[in-house]
Amino acid sequence: MRKYPMNQANDGLEPWPFDNPASDYKIIRGNPRASGRLDYGGNEGRHRLGIWACTEGAFECTELGDELQTILSGRLTLTRVGGESIECGPGDSIFTRKGERVVWDVHADVTKVFFTHNRDGSPD
Numbered sequence: 001m002r003k004y005p006m007n008q009a010n011d012g013l014e015p016w017p018f019d020n021p022a023s024d025y026k027i028i029r030g031n032p033r034a035s036g037r038l039d040y041g042g043n044e045g046r047h048r049l050g051i052w053a054c055t056e057g058a059f060e061c062t063e064l065g066d067e068l069q070t071i072l073s074g075r076l077t078l079t080r081v082g083g084e085s086i087e088c089g090p091g092d093s094i095f096t097r098k099g100e101r102v103v104w105d106v107h108a109d110v111t112k113v114f115f116t117h118n119r120d121g122s123p124d
Contacts, residue, residue: 012037023061032057048116058105063096065116074110079103
């Protein structure tokens, strides 16, 4: 088991470009840049746990798994396409479902911890 103190959450992050065709990313505002780190699981498994960070900007995408996310720092608005908008900041948790189309509007650079479950077991 690994422990990451809050001041080390961003250690080891690598660029995660918005180029996965399955997510069908669309940049809406600015020039957001994402990075991340997988602490458990991988692209072949049903479960993934890690850290994700993103700079200011907005993008739309399709969620690739059921995901529980807790915001560690920053501010964002998550809008479910055709549905509700949720304002989020440090300590807030969000749940998104596989196949759901969402808009991530990052107002201040965000870092989150996430746990993703792929119901059908297919890789991302």
